[in-house]
Amino acid sequence: ESAPAGRVPLTARGLGRAYARVLGHRLSFGYSLINALSFGACFAYISGSPLVLMEVLGVSPKLYGTCFALTSLALMVGAFINGRLSARGVSGARLLTSGLALAGGCAVLLVGLTLTGLGSLATMLPLFVLGNLGMALISPNATHGALQPMPDIAGVASAVLSGLRMLMAAGTSALVAFLYDGWQAVFLTVILGILEVSLSFDNAVINATVLQRMSQFWVRMFLTVGILIAVFGMRLVFPLAIVWITAGLNPV
Numbered sequence: 001e002s003a004p005a006g007r008v009p010l011t012a013r014g015l016g017r018a019y020a021r022v023l024g025h026r027l028s029f030g031y032s033l034i035n036a037l038s039f040g041a042c043f044a045y046i047s048g049s050p051l052v053l054m055e056v057l058g059v060s061p062k063l064y065g066t067c068f069a070l071t072s073l074a075l076m077v078g079a080f081i082n083g084r085l086s087a088r089g090v091s092g093a094r095l096l097t098s099g100l101a102l103a104g105g106c107a108v109l110l111v112g113l114t115l116t117g118l119g120s121l122a123t124m125l126p127l128f129v130l131g132n133l134g135m136a137l138i139s140p141n142a143t144h145g146a147l148q149p150m151p152d153i154a155g156v157a158s159a160v161l162s163g164l165r166m167l168m169a170a171g172t173s174a175l176v177a178f179l180y181d182g183w184q185a186v187f188l189t190v191i192l193g194i195l196e197v198s199l200s201f202d203n204a205v206i207n208a209t210v211l212q213r214m215s216q217f218w219v220r221m222f223l224t225v226g227i228l229i230a231v232f233g234m235r236l237v238f239p240l241a242i243v244w245i246t247a248g249l250n251p252v
Contacts, residue, residue: 018156031145032161034096038103038138040168045071045128047176057121067125074129078136079225092141099137106131 023029053059053067082095106127113119113127146161147154 015156018153019160021153022150022157022160025149028146028149028157029160031142032157032164034100035139035142035146035161036164036168038135038142039165040172041103041107042132042135043169044172044176045132047173048180049128051176051180052124053121057119057124059121067121067128070125071128071132074132075136078133079140081133082137082140092144095137096141096145099134099141102134103131103138104134106134 049068049071050064053064054061059067078099085095086092110119110124110127110131113123143161147157150157
Protein backbone atom coordinates (compact mmCIF):
# COMPACT_ATOMS: atom_id res chain seq x y z
CA GLU A 1 0.00 0.00 0.00
CA SER A 2 1.40 3.40 -0.98
CA ALA A 3 1.81 6.21 1.55
CA PRO A 4 -0.48 9.25 1.36
CA ALA A 5 0.78 12.22 -0.65
CA GLY A 6 3.40 14.20 1.25
CA ARG A 7 4.17 11.31 3.62
CA VAL A 8 7.38 9.25 3.69
CA PRO A 9 6.70 5.48 3.60
CA LEU A 10 7.77 4.00 6.93
CA THR A 11 9.95 1.37 5.27
CA ALA A 12 13.73 1.05 5.16
CA ARG A 13 13.72 1.79 1.43
CA GLY A 14 11.40 4.81 1.73
CA LEU A 15 13.31 6.32 4.63
CA GLY A 16 16.62 5.63 2.90
CA ARG A 17 15.50 7.53 -0.19
CA ALA A 18 14.27 10.43 1.96
CA TYR A 19 17.55 10.66 3.87
CA ALA A 20 19.54 10.47 0.63
CA ARG A 21 17.43 13.30 -0.79
CA VAL A 22 18.06 15.50 2.25
CA LEU A 23 21.80 14.77 2.38
CA GLY A 24 22.08 15.40 -1.36
CA HIS A 25 20.30 18.74 -1.24
CA ARG A 26 23.17 21.23 -1.02
CA LEU A 27 21.09 24.15 0.25
CA SER A 28 19.28 22.21 2.97
CA PHE A 29 22.41 20.35 4.08
CA GLY A 30 24.40 23.60 4.09
CA TYR A 31 21.92 25.28 6.40
CA SER A 32 21.91 22.18 8.61
CA LEU A 33 25.69 22.28 8.82
CA ILE A 34 25.65 25.96 9.78
CA ASN A 35 23.13 25.17 12.51
CA ALA A 36 25.22 22.22 13.73
CA LEU A 37 28.41 24.28 13.91
CA SER A 38 26.60 26.99 15.88
CA PHE A 39 25.18 24.34 18.22
CA GLY A 40 28.66 22.88 18.69
CA ALA A 41 30.05 26.30 19.56
CA CYS A 42 27.28 26.74 22.12
CA PHE A 43 28.07 23.41 23.80
CA ALA A 44 31.79 24.16 23.71
CA TYR A 45 30.99 27.30 25.68
CA ILE A 46 28.79 25.36 28.12
CA SER A 47 31.54 22.76 28.65
CA GLY A 48 34.51 25.11 28.72
CA SER A 49 33.26 28.30 30.37
CA PRO A 50 33.46 27.00 33.96
CA LEU A 51 37.04 25.84 33.34
CA VAL A 52 38.12 29.16 31.87
CA LEU A 53 36.24 31.48 34.21
CA MET A 54 36.64 29.64 37.51
CA GLU A 55 39.95 27.81 37.16
CA VAL A 56 41.89 30.16 34.88
CA LEU A 57 40.45 33.56 35.78
CA GLY A 58 39.60 32.69 39.40
CA VAL A 59 35.92 33.63 39.25
CA SER A 60 33.90 32.40 42.25
CA PRO A 61 31.13 29.81 41.66
CA LYS A 62 28.47 32.35 42.62
CA LEU A 63 29.81 34.96 40.20
CA TYR A 64 30.13 32.31 37.50
CA GLY A 65 26.44 31.50 37.96
CA THR A 66 25.64 35.17 37.37
CA CYS A 67 27.84 35.24 34.24
CA PHE A 68 26.19 32.12 32.87
CA ALA A 69 22.77 33.59 33.54
CA LEU A 70 23.73 36.69 31.54
CA THR A 71 24.77 34.62 28.54
CA SER A 72 21.59 32.56 28.77
CA LEU A 73 19.59 35.79 28.91
CA ALA A 74 21.40 36.90 25.74
CA LEU A 75 20.05 33.84 23.95
CA MET A 76 16.49 34.70 24.96
CA VAL A 77 16.95 38.35 24.00
CA GLY A 78 18.35 37.27 20.64
CA ALA A 79 15.38 34.99 20.03
CA PHE A 80 13.02 37.85 20.91
CA ILE A 81 14.83 40.25 18.56
CA ASN A 82 14.76 37.65 15.81
CA GLY A 83 11.01 37.19 16.20
CA ARG A 84 10.29 40.92 16.15
CA LEU A 85 12.49 41.59 13.12
CA SER A 86 11.01 38.63 11.25
CA ALA A 87 7.52 39.96 11.95
CA ARG A 88 8.59 43.30 10.45
CA GLY A 89 9.67 41.64 7.22
CA VAL A 90 13.42 41.31 7.71
CA SER A 91 14.54 38.29 5.69
CA GLY A 92 15.89 35.18 7.36
CA ALA A 93 19.02 35.35 5.21
CA ARG A 94 19.81 38.82 6.50
CA LEU A 95 19.25 37.81 10.11
CA LEU A 96 21.37 34.71 9.62
CA THR A 97 24.20 36.73 8.09
CA SER A 98 24.05 39.20 10.98
CA GLY A 99 24.17 36.38 13.53
CA LEU A 100 27.13 34.73 11.81
CA ALA A 101 29.02 38.02 11.63
CA LEU A 102 28.33 38.79 15.29
CA ALA A 103 29.21 35.31 16.62
CA GLY A 104 32.22 34.95 14.34
CA GLY A 105 33.55 38.40 15.21
CA CYS A 106 33.27 37.66 18.93
CA ALA A 107 35.10 34.35 18.47
CA VAL A 108 37.97 36.06 16.63
CA LEU A 109 38.26 38.69 19.35
CA LEU A 110 38.28 36.02 22.07
CA VAL A 111 41.14 34.23 20.31
CA GLY A 112 42.98 37.55 20.08
CA LEU A 113 42.52 38.23 23.79
CA THR A 114 43.84 34.75 24.62
CA LEU A 115 46.92 35.04 22.39
CA THR A 116 47.81 38.50 23.69
CA GLY A 117 47.25 37.62 27.35
CA LEU A 118 44.60 40.30 27.74
CA GLY A 119 41.82 37.88 28.67
CA SER A 120 39.91 38.82 31.80
CA LEU A 121 36.33 38.71 33.00
CA ALA A 122 35.85 42.35 32.01
CA THR A 123 37.10 41.81 28.45
CA MET A 124 35.67 38.34 27.78
CA LEU A 125 32.20 38.43 29.34
CA PRO A 126 30.80 41.07 26.91
CA LEU A 127 32.02 38.92 24.02
CA PHE A 128 30.40 35.82 25.52
CA VAL A 129 27.11 37.71 25.79
CA LEU A 130 27.23 39.14 22.27
CA GLY A 131 28.35 35.80 20.83
CA ASN A 132 25.39 34.01 22.40
CA LEU A 133 23.06 36.70 21.09
CA GLY A 134 24.46 36.05 17.62
CA MET A 135 23.87 32.32 17.98
CA ALA A 136 20.24 33.02 18.86
CA LEU A 137 19.93 34.72 15.47
CA ILE A 138 21.65 31.84 13.68
CA SER A 139 19.69 28.86 14.98
CA PRO A 140 16.07 29.61 13.99
CA ASN A 141 16.95 31.04 10.58
CA ALA A 142 19.36 28.24 9.69
CA THR A 143 16.74 25.72 10.82
CA HIS A 144 14.08 27.37 8.68
CA GLY A 145 16.48 27.41 5.74
CA ALA A 146 17.20 23.70 6.16
CA LEU A 147 13.53 22.67 6.28
CA GLN A 148 11.99 25.11 3.80
CA PRO A 149 13.31 23.48 0.56
CA MET A 150 11.59 20.16 1.31
CA PRO A 151 8.28 20.66 3.13
CA ASP A 152 7.01 17.23 2.05
CA ILE A 153 9.75 15.49 4.08
CA ALA A 154 10.25 18.10 6.79
CA GLY A 155 10.41 15.38 9.45
CA VAL A 156 13.34 13.64 7.78
CA ALA A 157 15.10 16.97 7.25
CA SER A 158 14.51 17.70 10.93
CA ALA A 159 16.03 14.34 11.86
CA VAL A 160 19.17 15.08 9.82
CA LEU A 161 19.38 18.54 11.38
CA SER A 162 18.97 17.19 14.92
CA GLY A 163 21.49 14.42 14.35
CA LEU A 164 24.11 16.81 12.99
CA ARG A 165 23.57 19.20 15.88
CA MET A 166 23.97 16.51 18.51
CA LEU A 167 27.03 15.02 16.79
CA MET A 168 28.66 18.45 16.66
CA ALA A 169 27.72 19.17 20.28
CA ALA A 170 29.17 15.82 21.37
CA GLY A 171 32.32 16.41 19.32
CA THR A 172 33.05 19.88 20.69
CA SER A 173 32.24 18.78 24.25
CA ALA A 174 34.57 15.80 23.83
CA LEU A 175 37.33 18.08 22.58
CA VAL A 176 36.94 20.36 25.59
CA ALA A 177 36.91 17.32 27.89
CA PHE A 178 40.05 15.90 26.26
CA LEU A 179 41.96 19.16 26.56
CA TYR A 180 41.00 19.32 30.23
CA ASP A 181 40.98 15.73 31.54
CA GLY A 182 42.27 13.37 28.85
CA TRP A 183 40.68 10.25 27.36
CA GLN A 184 38.54 9.21 30.35
CA ALA A 185 36.44 12.35 30.08
CA VAL A 186 36.22 11.87 26.31
CA PHE A 187 34.86 8.34 26.74
CA LEU A 188 32.06 9.52 29.05
CA THR A 189 31.24 12.39 26.71
CA VAL A 190 31.03 10.10 23.67
CA ILE A 191 28.66 7.70 25.47
CA LEU A 192 26.38 10.59 26.42
CA GLY A 193 26.62 11.93 22.87
CA ILE A 194 25.50 8.61 21.38
CA LEU A 195 22.51 8.52 23.71
CA GLU A 196 21.62 12.11 22.84
CA VAL A 197 21.84 11.48 19.08
CA SER A 198 19.59 8.41 19.33
CA LEU A 199 17.02 10.39 21.31
CA SER A 200 17.19 13.19 18.74
CA PHE A 201 16.26 10.84 15.91
CA ASP A 202 13.40 9.42 17.98
CA ASN A 203 12.08 12.92 18.59
CA ALA A 204 12.43 13.76 14.91
CA VAL A 205 10.21 10.84 13.92
CA ILE A 206 7.52 12.20 16.25
CA ASN A 207 8.02 15.76 14.98
CA ALA A 208 7.66 14.62 11.37
CA THR A 209 3.88 14.32 11.50
CA VAL A 210 3.54 17.41 13.69
CA LEU A 211 5.49 19.74 11.39
CA GLN A 212 3.57 18.60 8.31
CA ARG A 213 0.28 19.71 9.86
CA MET A 214 1.45 23.11 11.11
CA SER A 215 1.03 26.47 9.42
CA GLN A 216 4.16 28.50 8.64
CA PHE A 217 3.58 30.67 11.72
CA TRP A 218 3.47 27.71 14.11
CA VAL A 219 6.42 26.04 12.38
CA ARG A 220 8.48 29.15 13.10
CA MET A 221 7.24 29.24 16.70
CA PHE A 222 8.14 25.57 17.05
CA LEU A 223 11.64 26.19 15.71
CA THR A 224 12.32 29.24 17.92
CA VAL A 225 10.48 28.97 21.23
CA GLY A 226 10.44 25.18 21.08
CA ILE A 227 14.20 24.92 20.57
CA LEU A 228 14.88 27.32 23.45
CA ILE A 229 12.66 25.28 25.77
CA ALA A 230 14.15 21.97 24.64
CA VAL A 231 17.80 23.00 24.80
CA PHE A 232 18.02 25.52 27.63
CA GLY A 233 14.90 24.59 29.56
CA MET A 234 15.03 20.81 29.66
CA ARG A 235 18.81 20.41 29.26
CA LEU A 236 19.96 23.23 31.54
CA VAL A 237 17.34 24.75 33.84
CA PHE A 238 15.44 21.54 34.59
CA PRO A 239 18.52 19.46 35.66
CA LEU A 240 19.74 22.30 37.88
CA ALA A 241 16.29 22.57 39.44
CA ILE A 242 16.22 18.81 40.11
CA VAL A 243 19.63 18.94 41.83
CA TRP A 244 18.53 21.94 43.90
CA ILE A 245 15.22 20.39 44.97
CA THR A 246 16.31 16.79 45.60
CA ALA A 247 19.84 17.24 46.99
CA GLY A 248 19.48 20.67 48.54
CA LEU A 249 22.61 21.86 46.71
CA ASN A 250 23.03 25.35 45.34
CA PRO A 251 23.06 24.81 41.54
CA VAL A 252 25.25 27.90 41.00
